[in-house]
Amino acid sequence: MNFNKKSCLSAFIICTCLLGIVHAQGVKKLITPDFLKAVRGNMRVSAIQYEGTKALNKFEFGNNGLTTDSAQWLLDLTSKQGTGPGMLEITADITLKEGHAAATALEVSFDFSSWSNKNYVMVPASMYNGNRYPAIGNGYNPPYTRDMYYNPNVPLTISNNPRLSAEPNKASLVQLQTGNAATPAMCFFSPSLRKGFILLITQQTTLGNSGLTIAENAKQDSCCFRISAPSVRRLAPGFGDFHESGDKAPDWKPGDHVTITMRLYVFDAGSIPDLLTKFMQVRKDITGANNPRNILPMSELLAVSSAICSGNFIHVPAGSYYKPENNDDFQLGWVSGMMNTYPMLALNNPKERERVAEEIDFVVNKLQGKSGFFYGGIEANGRLLFEKMHPDFPEGQAMVRKNSDALLWLMKHLLLLKAQGFGNTIKPGWESAAKKLAEAFAKAWKKYGEFGQYIVPETGQIAVFNSTAGAIAPGGLAIAANYFNHPEWLVVAREAANYYYQRDVVKQGLTGGDCGDISMDANSESAFGFLESLMALYNVTGDKSWLQKAGVEAALCSTWVLSYDPVFPSGSQIAKLNCHMAGAVWASIQNKHSAPGICEASGDYLFKLYRATGNKLYADLIGDIQHAHAEAVNMPGHYTTNNLIGSSMERIQPSDAEGRGSVGNFINTRNSWTETNGMLMAIELPGIYLQTDKGKLLVFDHVEAAVLKKDKKSTTLLVSNTTVYDANVAVFAESSAQAREPLPYTAFLHWPKVMVKAGQKVQMQITTGNKILTIKTLN
Structure with a gap:
C-alpha cells in the first residue's frame, strides 16, 4: 500500500549486518550472513519505541544486547541447521535486564540488496506478486471505471489492498499481522538471482500476534522483511479499505522477555512455480502437524x-x-x-x-x-x-x-x-x-x-x-x-x-x-x-x-x-x-x-x-x-x-x-x-481409502482406521467411531495399478458403505476389488 510515503521512507533502514551470539552444544558461535548471502540478505534485531502506532525511536542490538538511556537488553540468538543446506531455524530470545522501556516492540529484520521490482512477493492469502497492480475504490466491491469496459488491454486491477507500488520510483510499506495470513510467512522469488526465499514464523509470542512488514525503498532496489513482537501497525487492512489498527506496544519491566522463532529457507528456483511448490512442502514445518478432530461423520x-x-x-x-x-x-x-x-x-x-x-x-x-x-x-x-x-x-x-x-x-x-x-x-x-x-x-x-x-x-x-x-x-x-x-x-x-x-x-x-x-x-x-x-x-x-x-x-x-x-x-x-x-x-x-x-x-x-x-x-x-x-x-x-x-x-x-x-x-x-x-x-470423497497391495490407508471421514491384518487376497481394518453420531462410511479400495487410471466423476456410486455406530468399533475384511467380505462389530 502506498499511503504516507514519508513515514514509509523514514521507517525503511538501509541494510546492515548483525553479528549475533549463537549457542550450539554449549559453545558460542557467530551467526554470519553466509546463509543469506545467496539472496543478498542480512539480519538485524531492533527495539522500537512508539507513541500510539507512530515509531519514535529505533535502537539496534549489537552482538549480545542493547543499552539505551533507560534500559539494558539482552539478546540470545540460537540457530539450528536443517537436515539440508537450505534451511535455518533461528530463535531470538530478548530480555529486559535492567531499567524500563515504555511502549516498545521488538523487531527482527531481513534486509535484501540487489532487489528488483520484478521479484515475486507472496504472503499467503494476503499478497500475490506483491499485489503490484493498479487499485480502485476504497471499500468492498468497488465499481469499475468506464475505461475498464470493452477494453482488451485493461490491466489486472484490484481493490484497495496492501500492496507494493505498481509505479516506479515510489516507496512502499505493507503492514500486516500474522492473522492476515493463511500461513504466517513472507516469501519471494528472484528471477535475476534464480533463488527463492521463505520466512516462516509462529502466529504468536507471549505478546500476541506478531507483525509482518514489507518495506521497499523508492528506487525499488532494496527491500526489508520485518517481524515484530507484537504487531504494531498504523492501519489495519479491511475489505478493500483500511482503518486504525488500535495496536499497542507493551511497557517492559526487568525480567520481561519474548522469544521470536523463525525458520528460513533459501533455495534454487527457476520460476514462480518452484517457489509455490517449495512452499507447499514446508508450510507446516514451524507449526507442526495439526490435529483435526473427529466430530461429525x-x-x-x-x-x-x-x-x-x-x-x-x-x-x-x-x-x-x-x-x-x-x-x-x-x-x-x-x-x-x-x-x-x-x-x-x-x-x-x-x-x-x-x-x-x-x-x-x-x-x-x-x-x-x-x-x-x-x-x-x-x-x-x-x-x-x-x-x-x-x-x-x-x-x-x-x-x-x-x-x-x-x-x-x-x-x-x-x-x-x-x-x-x-x-x-x-x-x-x-x-x-x-x-x-x-x-x-x-x-x-x-x-x-x-x-x-x-x-x-x-x-x-x-x-x-x-x-x-x-x-x-x-x-x-x-x-x-x-x-x-x-x-x-x-x-x-x-x-x-x-x-x-x-x-x-x-x-x-x-x-x-x-x-x-x-x-x-x-x-x-x-x-x-x-x-x-x-x-x-x-x-x-x-x-x-x-x-x-x-x-x-x-x-x-x-x-x-x-x-x-x-x-x-x-x-x-x-x-x-x-x-x-x-x-x-x-x-x-x-x-x-x-x-x-x-x-x-x-x-x-x-x-x-x-x-x-x-x-x-x-x-x-x-x-x-x-x-x-x-x-x-x-x-x-x-x-x-x-x-x-x-x-x-x-x-x-x-x-x-x-x-x-x-x-x-x-x-x-x-x-x-x-x-x-x-x-x-x-x-x-471416500470416507476410507485403501490401496490394498501397498497398504496405503487414508481416512477422510470422522472415524479412525488401522490395518489389523493383510495378505495377498484381503486386508482387515479396524474402524472406530468416537463421535456421538452413527457413521455410514464409504470405503474405496483398489490396487496401486488401478490408482494410475483417472477416476470417473461418478465413481462414488460404487463405493460400499459400512455402518459404524457411535462409540463402536468395527472390523472389516476388504478385497482388492473393493468388496467387503466380512463385517464384525466388536462392541
Missing part, C-alpha cells in the same frame, strides 16, 4: 445439510428451484444455484430427482441468452439480474465464472443421471443448452483468445477482459467434448488451460477475479477452480502433463488454506468451542477472512491428484479442509450459526479486517454454498 453431515436444502425448494413466479441463499431470488453457479442440485440428485431419491429436473428446466428455459451464455440470476418475480453494470453500457452482463460453473455442473448432472440408470430422463433441451453454452465459450475463445470476466449473454461479447474468471471453463469444455464427441471443444479446453497456466500461474503466481464481489483480486476460488479444470483434462485425455501443472496449481491452492490451528481470543465463539480450524479456506485478498470449504466444490480433484501421483500432501490438504468445514457446522452442543441444525456460514475470521470484535466469532446466519460444499465432500 460425513453421513450425518449429508443428512442434516440435505434436509435444509430439501426444505428450501420453492415455487415462485420465476420458476421452481432450491434457494441458493436466504432470499427467494436465484443466482446461477458461484453460490449454489444448479450446484446444490447435484448432491440432491446423488441422494437417488425420486422426490429430489423430480425437483432437480424442475430446476434444470427453469435454468435452461429462463436464463440462457441468445449467444448461449447464461444470465447470472433472476429475481423471484421473473426479472433478470445483471452484473457489474456501468450506466454508459445498458446491455445486460453476466459473470463468466457463473457460466463456467453452469457448464461444468450441467455436464456433471448429465453424467450422474446416466450412471444412476436414469439417462432416459435427460431432456433434449438440457443437452441442447449444454451444447449452446460450450459453443459460446468456444466462439469467445476463437474471437478473443480468452474468456474475460464479464460477458453479454445476448451477443456473446466480452464486456470486461482479463482475470482468471474462466478458470473452470476448460474443465466443463473437456467434459462436454467427451460427452458429445465434439473434439473441437477439447482443443479449446487445452489451449485455454495452457494460456491461463502460463499467463496467470507461471508469470504472475496468482489466479483471480472470478467472484462477483471483488475486482480482479487474487482469490482462492479461481485457484481451486483452475485445479478442477486441469484434473478434468487429465481425466478426459489421460495426458500426464496435466498432472504436473495440477501439482503447481495445488501448491498455489495451499497458500489459501490455514496450515495450522490459530489461537483465537479466549472469549470468542471459536475458542469456546475449541475448534481446530486448520483447513479453513481464505476467500480473496479483498475479503480477508477464511471459510469452511472451497467455494464451491468438494475438492475431490485433490484426492484424484493424490491417486495419480502418490503425493500425500494433496490428500492431507483436502482432509484438513473437510475437517475444518465440520467445525463450522451448527449442531446440538456445537452451536456456530445459531441457525438451522446442519447450517454453516462463510466466516472463520482470524484477522481483524472486520474489527477486533469479529476475530474468532461466527455470524448468526447461514450460507447455502458452505452447506453445499459440505454435502459435496460427503458424497465425492
Whole structure:
C-alpha cells in the first residue's frame, strides 16, 4: 500500500549486518550472513519505541544486547541447521535486564540488496506478486471505471489492498499481522538471482500476534522483511479499505522477555512455480502437524445439510428451484444455484430427482441468452439480474465464472443421471443448452483468445477482459467434448488451460477475479477452480502433463488454506468451542477472512491428484479442509450459526479486517454454498481409502482406521467411531495399478458403505476389488 510515503521512507533502514551470539552444544558461535548471502540478505534485531502506532525511536542490538538511556537488553540468538543446506531455524530470545522501556516492540529484520521490482512477493492469502497492480475504490466491491469496459488491454486491477507500488520510483510499506495470513510467512522469488526465499514464523509470542512488514525503498532496489513482537501497525487492512489498527506496544519491566522463532529457507528456483511448490512442502514445518478432530461423520453431515436444502425448494413466479441463499431470488453457479442440485440428485431419491429436473428446466428455459451464455440470476418475480453494470453500457452482463460453473455442473448432472440408470430422463433441451453454452465459450475463445470476466449473454461479447474468471471453463469444455464427441471443444479446453497456466500461474503466481464481489483480486476460488479444470483434462485425455501443472496449481491452492490451528481470543465463539480450524479456506485478498470449504466444490480433484501421483500432501490438504468445514457446522452442543441444525456460514475470521470484535466469532446466519460444499465432500470423497497391495490407508471421514491384518487376497481394518453420531462410511479400495487410471466423476456410486455406530468399533475384511467380505462389530 502506498499511503504516507514519508513515514514509509523514514521507517525503511538501509541494510546492515548483525553479528549475533549463537549457542550450539554449549559453545558460542557467530551467526554470519553466509546463509543469506545467496539472496543478498542480512539480519538485524531492533527495539522500537512508539507513541500510539507512530515509531519514535529505533535502537539496534549489537552482538549480545542493547543499552539505551533507560534500559539494558539482552539478546540470545540460537540457530539450528536443517537436515539440508537450505534451511535455518533461528530463535531470538530478548530480555529486559535492567531499567524500563515504555511502549516498545521488538523487531527482527531481513534486509535484501540487489532487489528488483520484478521479484515475486507472496504472503499467503494476503499478497500475490506483491499485489503490484493498479487499485480502485476504497471499500468492498468497488465499481469499475468506464475505461475498464470493452477494453482488451485493461490491466489486472484490484481493490484497495496492501500492496507494493505498481509505479516506479515510489516507496512502499505493507503492514500486516500474522492473522492476515493463511500461513504466517513472507516469501519471494528472484528471477535475476534464480533463488527463492521463505520466512516462516509462529502466529504468536507471549505478546500476541506478531507483525509482518514489507518495506521497499523508492528506487525499488532494496527491500526489508520485518517481524515484530507484537504487531504494531498504523492501519489495519479491511475489505478493500483500511482503518486504525488500535495496536499497542507493551511497557517492559526487568525480567520481561519474548522469544521470536523463525525458520528460513533459501533455495534454487527457476520460476514462480518452484517457489509455490517449495512452499507447499514446508508450510507446516514451524507449526507442526495439526490435529483435526473427529466430530461429525460425513453421513450425518449429508443428512442434516440435505434436509435444509430439501426444505428450501420453492415455487415462485420465476420458476421452481432450491434457494441458493436466504432470499427467494436465484443466482446461477458461484453460490449454489444448479450446484446444490447435484448432491440432491446423488441422494437417488425420486422426490429430489423430480425437483432437480424442475430446476434444470427453469435454468435452461429462463436464463440462457441468445449467444448461449447464461444470465447470472433472476429475481423471484421473473426479472433478470445483471452484473457489474456501468450506466454508459445498458446491455445486460453476466459473470463468466457463473457460466463456467453452469457448464461444468450441467455436464456433471448429465453424467450422474446416466450412471444412476436414469439417462432416459435427460431432456433434449438440457443437452441442447449444454451444447449452446460450450459453443459460446468456444466462439469467445476463437474471437478473443480468452474468456474475460464479464460477458453479454445476448451477443456473446466480452464486456470486461482479463482475470482468471474462466478458470473452470476448460474443465466443463473437456467434459462436454467427451460427452458429445465434439473434439473441437477439447482443443479449446487445452489451449485455454495452457494460456491461463502460463499467463496467470507461471508469470504472475496468482489466479483471480472470478467472484462477483471483488475486482480482479487474487482469490482462492479461481485457484481451486483452475485445479478442477486441469484434473478434468487429465481425466478426459489421460495426458500426464496435466498432472504436473495440477501439482503447481495445488501448491498455489495451499497458500489459501490455514496450515495450522490459530489461537483465537479466549472469549470468542471459536475458542469456546475449541475448534481446530486448520483447513479453513481464505476467500480473496479483498475479503480477508477464511471459510469452511472451497467455494464451491468438494475438492475431490485433490484426492484424484493424490491417486495419480502418490503425493500425500494433496490428500492431507483436502482432509484438513473437510475437517475444518465440520467445525463450522451448527449442531446440538456445537452451536456456530445459531441457525438451522446442519447450517454453516462463510466466516472463520482470524484477522481483524472486520474489527477486533469479529476475530474468532461466527455470524448468526447461514450460507447455502458452505452447506453445499459440505454435502459435496460427503458424497465425492471416500470416507476410507485403501490401496490394498501397498497398504496405503487414508481416512477422510470422522472415524479412525488401522490395518489389523493383510495378505495377498484381503486386508482387515479396524474402524472406530468416537463421535456421538452413527457413521455410514464409504470405503474405496483398489490396487496401486488401478490408482494410475483417472477416476470417473461418478465413481462414488460404487463405493460400499459400512455402518459404524457411535462409540463402536468395527472390523472389516476388504478385497482388492473393493468388496467387503466380512463385517464384525466388536462392541
